[in-house]
Amino acid sequence: MEIGLSTFVETTPNVETGEVVSHAQRLREVVEEIILADRVGLDVFGVGEHHRKDYAASSPAVVLAAAAPQTKRIRLTSAVTVLSSADPVRVFQDFATLDAVSNGRAEIMAGRGSFIESFPLFGYDLQDYDELFEEKLELLLKIRESEKVTWRGGHRPAIQNLGVYPRPVQNPLPVWIGSGGSTDSVIRAGLLGLPLVLAIIGGRPVQFAPLVELYKRAAAKAGHDPSKLPVASHSHGFVAHDTETAANQFFPSTQQAMNVLGRERGWGEYTRASFDAARSFEGALYVGDPQTVAEKIIHLRKQVGITRFMLHVPVGTMPHDQVMKAIELLGTEVAPRVREEIADWEAKQ
Numbered sequence: 001m002e003i004g005l006s007t008f009v010e011t012t013p014n015v016e017t018g019e020v021v022s023h024a025q026r027l028r029e030v031v032e033e034i035i036l037a038d039r040v041g042l043d044v045f046g047v048g049e050h051h052r053k054d055y056a057a058s059s060p061a062v063v064l065a066a067a068a069p070q071t072k073r074i075r076l077t078s079a080v081t082v083l084s085s086a087d088p089v090r091v092f093q094d095f096a097t098l099d100a101v102s103n104g105r106a107e108i109m110a111g112r113g114s115f116i117e118s119f120p121l122f123g124y125d126l127q128d129y130d131e132l133f134e135e136k137l138e139l140l141l142k143i144r145e146s147e148k149v150t151w152r153g154g155h156r157p158a159i160q161n162l163g164v165y166p167r168p169v170q171n172p173l174p175v176w177i178g179s180g181g182s183t184d185s186v187i188r189a190g191l192l193g194l195p196l197v198l199a200i201i202g203g204r205p206v207q208f209a210p211l212v213e214l215y216k217r218a219a220a221k222a223g224h225d226p227s228k229l230p231v232a233s234h235s236h237g238f239v240a241h242d243t244e245t246a247a248n249q250f251f252p253s254t255q256q257a258m259n260v261l262g263r264e265r266g267w268g269e270y271t272r273a274s275f276d277a278a279r280s281f282e283g284a285l286y287v288g289d290p291q292t293v294a295e296k297i298i299h300l301r302k303q304v305g306i307t308r309f310m311l312h313v314p315v316g317t318m319p320h321d322q323v324m325k326a327i328e329l330l331g332t333e334v335a336p337r338v339r340e341e342i343a344d345w346e347a348k349q
Helices: 023-039 060-070 088-101 126-145 183-192 205-221 243-265 272-278 290-304 320-348
Strands: 002-007 044-047 075-078 106-111 148-151 159-163 175-179 196-199 231-239 286-288 308-312
Touching: 002 023, 002 320, 023 044, 023 060, 023 320, 044 060, 044 308, 060 075, 060 088, 088 106, 088 126, 106 126, 126 148, 126 175, 175 183, 183 196, 183 205, 196 205, 205 231, 205 290, 231 243, 231 290, 231 320, 243 272, 243 286, 286 290, 290 308, 290 320
Parallel strands: 002 044, 002 308, 044 075, 075 106, 106 175, 175 196, 196 231, 231 286, 231 308
Antiparallel strands: 148 159
16 A cells, blocks of 8 residues: 655645745745655655646656655656646656656656646647547557657657657556546556546545446456556545644635635535535545544545555645645654555455
C-alpha cells in the first residue's frame, strides 16, 4: 500500500488577509514539501498541470525536477498531465529527463483534465476533446515502446521513423490513466493494461468499487494480469494532531476554493455542513487526526481495492507551516499505521 500526496500549487487569496502569494514563492514552497515528503517516508508526490492565475504549476515536470536531486526515494508524478492539449513527444521528453535526474523515479499521470483553459491556449478545439486524448495517448505509448517512431494522426503532424530522446531510466516509463470516474476511461485503462488513478473527491468512496471491478475485468479480457495493475485514488484531506484542529484549519480555504469552482461550474454553495458530512467515515474527505485518516484509508483499501492513496493538500491557499506539519504527520504516523494493518490483513487473505 503506497501513501503519497498531490497538489495543484494553488495561489488563491488568503482567506483572512486577502493576500495572494506569488507564483514564485508557492513553487519554492512546493519543492520544500516534496523534499519533506521524501524525508518522512512517503511513496509518491504528484503535481497537477493547470494554466490559470490561481494555479502556479503549468509545467509539473520542471517542478518535480527541481526537487529530484534533493530527494532519494519518493516517486515523482504529474497529477495530471493534460495530454489532450499537449504534444506527446514533448511530454515524453520532459518526463524521460525527469526520470534521468531522479534516477528512475518519474511517472506520467495522463488525463483529459477537468479544466479547459489549456485548449484555447494551445490552439485546440474543445469539440475534439475525446478524440484528442485517444490520439495523443496512442502516440505517447508508441514513443514509450520504441526509440524510433512512425506515426500518423489527425491532430498533429506525422512522424516518420524519427528518434525521441532522451530515453528514460525505467523501461517502460510508467504511464497512469487519470479518471474522474467515467466507465469509458476505466475500461480504456484496463484494455491497455495501464495503472488507474481515480479522483474520489465527492460522494461515498465505496461507490467506486464497481469501477475498479470493471477496470479489472477489462484488463483480464485484454490478456493483462489484473493483480499486477495498481489502482490509486486522489482525495482531498488534511492531517493535524487532533481532528477538530484539522477540520478548523482545512475548512476555510477549502470552502473558498470550492465556491470559486462552484460559481464557474454551477454547483451549489459549499457550506460547513457539506464539509462535515464529507469528512464522516463514509465520506470523501480525509480530514482528522492520524488515527482517523489512517482508518479511512484502510477502509478504502479493503472496500474498493485501492493500492495507492494520494492525499490532495492543500485545497486553496493554506499557511505553509500547516501544510508541512500535515505532510510530516502523514508520513510519520498515518502511513506506518496503514501499511502495518494492510500487511496483516493481506497476510490473512
